[in-house]
Amino acid sequence: MIEAQGITxxxxxxxxxxxVSLTVPEGKVFGLLGPNGAGKTTLIRIITRITGPDEGRxxxxxxxxxxxxxxHMGYLPEERGLYxxxxxxxxxxxxxxxxxxxxxxxxxRLKERFERWDMGSWWNKKVxxxxxxxxxxxxxxxxxxxxxKLLILDEPFSGFDPINAELVRTEILALRDQGVTVMLSTHSxxxxxxxxxxxxxxxxxxxxxxxxxREIRRRYAQNIFQVDYTGNRxxxxxxxxxxxxxxxxxxxxxxxxxxIRLSKGxxxxxxxRQLLPAVEVRGVQEEIPRxxxxxxxxxxxxxxxxxxxxMTE
Amino acid sequence: MNKINLIIWREFITRVRxxxxxxxxxxxxxxxxxxxxxxxxxxxxxxxxxxVLVIDQEGVIGxxxxxxxxxxxxxxxxxxxxxAFKASPYTVRVNxxxxxxxxxxxxxxxxKLPSEFAMNTIRNExxxxxxxxxxxxxNIDKEAYDRVRKPLDLKKFDIEEVNxxxxxxxxxxxxxxxxxxxxxxxFMYGVQVMRGVMEEKQNRIVEVLIGSVKPFQLMxxxxxxxxxxxxxxxxLWIIITTTMLGAGTxxxxxxxxxxxxxxxxxxxxxxxxxLEKAQGGHAADFDQEQVLGPLRQLNIxxxxxxxxxxFICGYLLYxxxxxxxxxxVDSETDTQQFMFPVTIPMVAAIIIAQMAVYNPDSPAxxxxxxxxxxxxxxxxxxxxxxxxxxxxxxxxxxxxxxxFLLTTWVAGRIYRTGILMxxxxxxxxxxxxxxxxxx
Numbered sequence: 001m002i003e004a005q006g007i008t009x010x011x012x013x014x015x016x017x018x019x020v021s022l023t024v025p026e027g028k029v030f031g032l033l034g035p036n037g038a039g040k041t042t043l044i045r046i047i048t049r050i051t052g053p054d055e056g057r058x059x060x061x062x063x064x065x066x067x068x069x070x071x072h073m074g075y076l077p078e079e080r081g082l083y084x085x086x087x088x089x090x091x092x093x094x095x096x097x098x099x100x101x102x103x104x105x106x107x108x109r110l111k112e113r114f115e116r117w118d119m120g121s122w123w124n125k126k127v128x129x130x131x132x133x134x135x136x137x138x139x140x141x142x143x144x145x146x147x148x149k150l151l152i153l154d155e156p157f158s159g160f161d162p163i164n165a166e167l168v169r170t171e172i173l174a175l176r177d178q179g180v181t182v183m184l185s186t187h188s189x190x191x192x193x194x195x196x197x198x199x200x201x202x203x204x205x206x207x208x209x210x211x212x213x214r215e216i217r218r219r220y221a222q223n224i225f226q227v228d229y230t231g232n233r234x235x236x237x238x239x240x241x242x243x244x245x246x247x248x249x250x251x252x253x254x255x256x257x258x259x260i261r262l263s264k265g266x267x268x269x270x271x272x273r274q275l276l277p278a279v280e281v282r283g284v285q286e287e288i289p290r291x292x293x294x295x296x297x298x299x300x301x302x303x304x305x306x307x308x309x310x311m312t313e
Numbered sequence: 314m315n316k317i318n319l320i321i322w323r324e325f326i327t328r329v330r331x332x333x334x335x336x337x338x339x340x341x342x343x344x345x346x347x348x349x350x351x352x353x354x355x356x357x358x359x360x361x362x363x364x365v366l367v368i369d370q371e372g373v374i375g376x377x378x379x380x381x382x383x384x385x386x387x388x389x390x391x392x393x394x395x396x397a398f399k400a401s402p403y404t405v406r407v408n409x410x411x412x413x414x415x416x417x418x419x420x421x422x423x424x425k426l427p428s429e430f431a432m433n434t435i436r437n438e439x440x441x442x443x444x445x446x447x448x449x450x451x452n453i454d455k456e457a458y459d460r461v462r463k464p465l466d467l468k469k470f471d472i473e474e475v476n477x478x479x480x481x482x483x484x485x486x487x488x489x490x491x492x493x494x495x496x497x498x499x500f501m502y503g504v505q506v507m508r509g510v511m512e513e514k515q516n517r518i519v520e521v522l523i524g525s526v527k528p529f530q531l532m533x534x535x536x537x538x539x540x541x542x543x544x545x546x547x548x549l550w551i552i553i554t555t556t557m558l559g560a561g562t563x564x565x566x567x568x569x570x571x572x573x574x575x576x577x578x579x580x581x582x583x584x585x586x587x588l589e590k591a592q593g594g595h596a597a598d599f600d601q602e603q604v605l606g607p608l609r610q611l612n613i614x615x616x617x618x619x620x621x622x623x624f625i626c627g628y629l630l631y632x633x634x635x636x637x638x639x640x641x642v643d644s645e646t647d648t649q650q651f652m653f654p655v656t657i658p659m660v661a662a663i664i665i666a667q668m669a670v671y672n673p674d675s676p677a678x679x680x681x682x683x684x685x686x687x688x689x690x691x692x693x694x695x696x697x698x699x700x701x702x703x704x705x706x707x708x709x710x711x712x713x714x715x716x717f718l719l720t721t722w723v724a725g726r727i728y729r730t731g732i733l734m735x736x737x738x739x740x741x742x743x744x745x746x747x748x749x750x751x752x
Contacts, residue, residue, distance in 0.1 A: 099525045
């Protein structure tokens with residue numbers, strides 16, 4: 001488990017992080033979200049000890065983190081870099097051996113991985129001969145090869161085609177199932193929903209949102225339910241009376257879907273009780289906001305210029 | 314394998330495998346040996362024999378003129394017209410002017426400009442003949458004259474070693490050669506260190522590496538790895554150049570070519586002048602003594618030991634500073650302002666070392682052989698000359714070790730911070746702050 005406590009980092013007049021405290025639970029995937037320039041990479045660089053915080057500290061399993069902990073990390077920086085003139089296999093071996101693997105062990109793992117990921121023919125190519133996505137794949141492998149307990153991935157999906165992105169996604173989940181703690185930053189909100197157990201959202205150097213993804217989505221739920229029905233829309237609207245408010249609806253002939261916001265104090269059962277005599281209810285589902293919407297809401301909320309109306313929390 | 318060894322190995326192997334390394338390794342000797350062989354070849358081509366027609370209307374020259382392999386003389390009492398000369402097989406006509414005994418003057422007409430070497434042979438031969446004529450006129454015995462004319466052989470001795478002749482200056486030149494080699498090496502490979510550091514910083518691979526190795530290991534690994542590349546390259550250069558020279562001269566020699574004459578031609582004009590001055594029976598002895606004397610006097614183990622010490626320390630000193638510069642900047646263009654102060658002492662050292670050859674006791678030479686940034690090159694000259702007392706050598710070495718430890722520490726601190734710092738314009742003040750960052 002990693003805990004950041006009151007991390008503040010300034011570059012001259014610019015504050016990159018302001019009193020950020022968050023927890024990355026052990027054996028889970030943690031997503032670090034935020035718009036460009038929010039301070040995500042700075043936080044990652046502090047956790048990987050590339051740079052130090054001006055204030056605050058990072059705890060690892062309850063004790064202050066040391067340089068020795070970095071050896072058990074796998075870190076994929078946002079700006080990918082490999083030695084361009086070096087051969088792929090040789091370079092992967094070099095990096096793995098620097099991480100402490102023996103030559104034989106590193107060769108075995110690499111060969112096996114290259115075979116599995118269909119990269120066998122790349123071994124003797126120079127990195128500069130690879131496409132950007134291919135080089136990234138190589139770098140991802142070098143990041144995880146020494147089986148780190150903690151994996152820190154800065155934008156792991158950028159630059160990948162959907163097939164390779166899926167490959168990486170599957171690998172991340174497999175690693176998590178093996179007990180690896182993963183911290184990743186991404187702009188891909190669908191991946192967050194799919195991958196992350198918890199998130200932290202940073203904007204303008206501050207932590208805006210932090211916690212379990214399901215809880216956060218539930219917290220941002222606006223008490224809207226989708227009701228599939230057969231019958232008359234007007235009858236449905238009239239039947240709602242004080243239990244709820246019809247936000248929008250779609251009809252296709254006899255069938256329709258209505259989005260209904262519950263009134264204060266009423267439950268979905270109250271609404272249904274009202275509706276049942278009026279229309280035939282075919283299905284009911286709570287509308288849980290997608291991370292995409294939550295992200296936009298939180299971020300635009302912090303923009304001083306734009307005031308978003310209708311926020312209830 | 315230890316991590317730092319792994320880094321050294323990578324720095325070494327990737328550079329040695331580059332096509333540019335192979336090209337440089339072959340091209341260097343080709344240029345050096347090729348240049349030397351070409352001059353030798355051209356010189357040997359000069360075997361076009363000069364047939365010299367000497368017009369001596371006053372009958373001054375009584376003796377025969379001695380022909381050499383390349384210059385054949387014919388003495389003529391009557392004038393030849395220009396057209397007669399042009400039609401003749403003679404290549405050069407020399408007209409001794411009237412009253413040549415008192416006003417030593419002669420005009421040389423050529424069809425094709427003879428080489429300086431042939432020209433010298435002609436001049437010497439005529440001078441000797443005229444000299445003899447003068448002696449005859451003045452009734453001076455030739456042997457007596459030779460005895461009178463002998464130049465003073467001024468031999469230098471160090472009062473501490475009266476039994477051996479001193480060749481301090483010649484030895485100083487050898488020392489200068491070593492110093493110059495250091496200068497070239499430190500520059501070529503120091504800049505490679507800087508480039509390598511910048512590459513790692515620019516492609517951000519350092520962010521990954523820093524997780525597994527210490528910045529200092531990374532820096533030293535690079536410095537040592539590149540030094541090994543340099544050693545290998547220089548050794549290959551020496552081997553290839555000498556082999557090529559050996560093979561080349563053998564081929565040229567087979568092509569009917571006079572090795573001794575070529576050796577003479579290859580000599581500097583300075584040595585040639587000395588040789589001429591010492592003309593007579595001593596020429597051969599003098600030549601040998603001139604070349605072997607300084608070599609015999611060099612304390613070769615001392616020179617090599619001192620050379621290795623200054624070379625390694627000097628390289629470490631400068632390359633660590635260059636590594637620090639590479640780590641502090643974001644792009645090649647930013648290096649200029651920092652390169653300048655690093656380059657100045659090196660260039661100054663070379664200039665002062667040149668001075669030291671002729672004026673070893675000047676204060677500038679003394680101080681610059683003590684001060685660490687210039688001492689490797691300048692002290693090399695002084696040691697070769699034998700003009701540096703042991704205590705000065707010790708002091709200079711101790712200061713160099715101290716400074717080298719200090720600069721690698723400083724460079725390590727700057728490197729550690731700079732290599733991971735982006736977008737922040739490095740300035741002297743900024744780099745000063747980096748020295749005292751915790752961590």
